[in-house]
Amino acid sequence: MTRSDSAIFAQLDAVRSLTVRQLEDLTPLQGDLIPSGFRNSIRWNAGHLVAVLERFAFKAPALPSPLPASFRTQFDFGSSPASWMDQDEPVPALEELLELLREQPGRVQGALAGRLDEPVEPYTTSTGILLTTPREFLSLALYHEGLHMSVIKLYRRLLGL
Incomplete structure (x- = not known):
């Protein structure tokens, strides 16, 4: 693995750890x-982060996803x-999303x-951003995760959590 590859994976680990820390002490009700x-709720934001990284990392290079x-x-x-009640599939609990x-x-x-x-x-x-390699997808995913981590922090503050 190149140094550049190691760097983006290390950034993904670091950013994701920060996100997880924002969620670990929440109850399901708070989420x-x-x-x-x-x-949207904090739980929706957590699931959204999983869904988007999954799509960015696996769909573009045509790799299988377990989700x-x-x-x-x-x-x-x-x-x-609001649309979850209209679906047949159960929505993952906050603890499942954390895992x-x-x-x-x-x-x-x-x-x-x-x-x-x-x-x-x-x-x-x-x-309008054109993505053509997994590295480009992951770079955008890091930015995206930062945006939603900020939303989670904002929700916590607004909700007194």
Whole structure:
């Protein structure tokens, strides 16, 4: 593994550890609270982080993912806890999401080590960013995780947690 590969995987571990620390002391009830004026909960944000990294790390290079297809409908862009009651699949509990958040970086590294610069099916984000390699997808995933970690911290503050 190159030094550059090691660096991005180390960053993924570090950022994910910070996210997990924001979630570890919450009760399931606290994870499901939605601050006034917002549409998602802390649990939704945790699941969204799992879903997006999974899609970025595994879908583009056409690698298998162990996550059920329901993760997309439950946690992808535009979804919200309001739609969870209309689904047949159970929504993962906060503790389940925490476990997925903890194990996912190692699984991503195992799948992508030595493959970060391989060309994959190009993807243009809703903001116009073109992604063409797993490294580019992971770089954007790090930025994305930072945004949602900030949202989780904001929700905690607004909810007095």
